[in-house]
Amino acid sequence: EAQVTQNPRYLITVTGKKLTVTCSQNMNHEYMSWYRQDPGLGLRQIYYSMNVEVTDKGDVPEGYKVSRKEKRNFPLILESPSPNQTSLYFCASSSRPQGSSYNSPLHFGNGTRLTVT
Amino acid sequence: GENVEQHPSTLSVQEGDSAVIKCTYSDSASNYFPWYKQELGKGPQLIIDIRSNVGEKKDQRIAVTLNKTAKHFSLHITETQPEDSAVYFCAAPNFNKFYFGSGTKLNVKP
Numbered sequence: 001e002a003q004v005t006q007n008p009r010y011l012i013t014v015t016g017k018k019l020t021v022t023c024s025q026n027m028n029h030e031y032m033s034w035y036r037q038d039p040g041l042g043l044r045q046i047y048y049s050m051n052v053e054v055t056d057k058g059d060v061p062e063g064y065k066v067s068r069k070e071k072r073n074f075p076l077i078l079e080s081p082s083p084n085q086t087s088l089y090f091c092a093s094s095s096r097p098q099g100s101s102y103n104s105p106l107h108f109g110n111g112t113r114l115t116v117t
Numbered sequence: 118g119e120n121v122e123q124h125p126s127t128l129s130v131q132e133g134d135s136a137v138i139k140c141t142y143s144d145s146a147s148n149y150f151p152w153y154k155q156e157l158g159k160g161p162q163l164i165i166d167i168r169s170n171v172g173e174k175k176d177q178r179i180a181v182t183l184n185k186t187a188k189h190f191s192l193h194i195t196e197t198q199p200e201d202s203a204v205y206f207c208a209a210p211n212f213n214k215f216y217f218g219s220g221t222k223l224n225v226k227p
C-alpha cells in the first residue's frame with residue numbers, strides 16, 4: 001500500500017531535550033516536506049526537499065532541522081524543543097517538484113502530535 | 118510568497134444541502150489549486166484539484182471553480198452527507214513551496 005509513515009504518533013517531551021520525528025514514504029517520490037498545523041493557522045511549511053541531499057526552508061523553519069540522506073526518508077529534528085513548538089506535525093511527499101508546470105498532489109502521513117512542557 | 122485566505126472558518130449545513138468554501142490567493146503565477154479533506158486523527162487527503170488552464174472541474178458531488186482574474190477558487194459540495202463532515206483546506210503551491218488556507222470545519226447535520 002502506498003503510504004507516508006510518521007513515527008511516533010504522539011510525543012510528550014521537556015524543553016531542551018532533542019528529538020527526532022521520522023518520516024518514510026514507499027512511493028519513490030522526489031519531493032518531501034514537513035508542516036505544522038495549529039488552530040486557526042492551517043498548515044504551514046517548515047522544510048522541504050526536492051531530492052536526496054537537497055533541502056530548503058519553508059515558511060517557519062526556525063528551531064527545526066531536516067536531512068535527506070535517502071530518497072524514502074525525511075526526518076524532522078528538534079535539537080532544543082521549546083513549548084511554542086507544541087503542535088501537530090505532518091510529513092508529505094509528492095511525485096514531482098511543486099514548482100514545475102505540472103503539479104501533483106501531496107500525500108500526507110497521519111501526523112505526530114508533539115507536546116513540549 | 119503566496120498568501121492564501123479561506124472562508125468561512127466554520128460551516129454548518131443540513132444533510133442534502135450544498136456547501137461552498139472560498140479561497141483567494143495573491144500570486145498570479147500560481148497555477149495549481151488543490152483541495153484537501155482532513156478527517157479527525159488523519160492527515161489531509163486530496164479530494165479534487167484544478168489547474169489554471171480550466172475554469173471548472175467536477176467529480177460526482179464535488180466541484181471546484183477557478184477565477185484567475187479575480188484570484189479566487191471555490192469548493193462546491195452538493196447533496197451533502199454526514200460523512201462530508203471534516204476540515205477542508207485549500208492550497209496554492211508557489212514554486213517549490215506549498216501554501217494552505219486556514220481551513221474550514223464543515224458540519225453536516227443529519
